[in-house]
Amino acid sequence: MACRISVISRHISSPPLEHLDDLGVRVAPEVRSALSSGVGVVALESTIVSHGMPYPQNFHTAQEVESIVRANGAVPATIAILDGVPCIGLSLAELERLAKLGTMVSKTARRDIPYVIARRGNGATTVSATMFFASKAGIKVFVTGGIGGVHRQGESTMDVSSDLTELGKTPVAVVCAGVKSILDIPRTLEYLETQGVTVVSYSTDEFPAFFTPNSGCKAPCRADSVEECADIIEANTKLGLGSGILIGVPIPAEHAAAAKNVESAIQSALHEAESRGIAGNSVTPFLLKRVNELTGGDSLAANIQLVKNNALVGAKIATALTTRLSRFTKSS
Structure with a gap:
């Protein structure tokens, strides 16, 4: 490949998740377990769910994407802000709630995070906001x-x-x-x-x-x-x-x-x-x-x-x- 490289594998540790608890960031149990045990985690944005397509197509697509991640050995972590709480990983009910709210959810980039949290609002994360929260949790791959x-x-x-x-x-x-x-x-x-x-x-x-x-x-x-x-x-x-x-x-x-x-x-x-x-x-x-x-x-x-x-x-x-x-x- 162009820019071909070969590196020796070494342990790359994720940051302790306690610091996210202190920051008021909620990590779903499945995601927390995967990060703690070294299982691959894939971050997913939520703007594509709320703003990308209508309900119920958006909900079904989000479910299918999460299923594809699981079928290939990793754990999905859809990221969003719900009632002012940044969430890394959503339950099925939370995912459907986001899909039903649709464009009523604030489209949230990095600059919008403080505002949405302060107003205890709902925010669908764009690429920049999703990357920010994924990095905080030590998630290295985002789809x-x-x-x-x-x-x-x-x-x-x-x-x-x-x-x-x-x-x-x-x-x-x-x-x-x-x-x-x-x-x-x-x-x-x-x-x-x-x-x-x-x-x-x-x-x-x-x-x-x-x-x-x-x-x-x-x-x-x-x-x-x-x-x-x-x-x-x-x-x-x-x-x-x-x-x-x-x-x-x-x-x-x-x-x-x-x-x-x-x-x-x-x-x-x-x-x-x-x-x-x-x-x-x-x-x-x-x-x-x-x-x-x-x-x-x-x-x-x-x-x-x-x-x-x-x-x-x-x-x-x-x-x-x-x-x-x-x-x-x-x-x-």
Whole structure:
């Protein structure tokens, strides 16, 4: 692989969970047990549940994603803020409550965390907030659909997602289907380089573009197995770089929406958003909703499939990482 590395496995301990209790962060019993015993844990965001699709489709999809994580040897930890309490891991009832509340739940990035907690509100965590809480718990692998990035015309609007700066300062590996194709992918990759983020494409030389496997942008690094991904995560942790890792997993070809149709829908949705004065964190949900409408549901179907595929790969990476560390501990 490009940027090929080989590292010697060593024990990488998670922080004691008592400090989270002191901070008022609730860790679900299943997640707490997994972290304490060295079982792989995969963090999952909650914005995709509340803002990504309607109920009950969002609830069923969330259940399926958690099931895929478990089936591949890891424990899912969906992260959200409920009644002002940050939760790392949700019960089935809590997951359904979040799904039913939908867009009534505050979309919560890192900057919004204090406000939501102080008001004892409900917050669905975005990539940046999910990474923050995952890192606090020592969770090293996080699965999502796609990350935010530099918006088109970002050189004029300065609209850059906090996902990118979070990746620059939080040591969590984000497994996703690349950067959402509604964004400026080349500028996003440049920004990630500036932030010192290791960007890896899984089993391909090209960085994926969310709905489609191809973006036209060559990835800085390539990994061809979950073991190689685990090596990269371990090396990052061992050296204490303090930055995140972005692992782009292309959506399976059989589920990819036709790139030409998606791009046409994106352009129409962008013009509509501009004409209606939609800005800030309302832009991405609006664009995704309109693109789904304009593609006759193809983009939402692709979205669901790519999240499931990411969960499969992410769980295997988390398991590979813990298996490697367990073998080393036994031989030490």
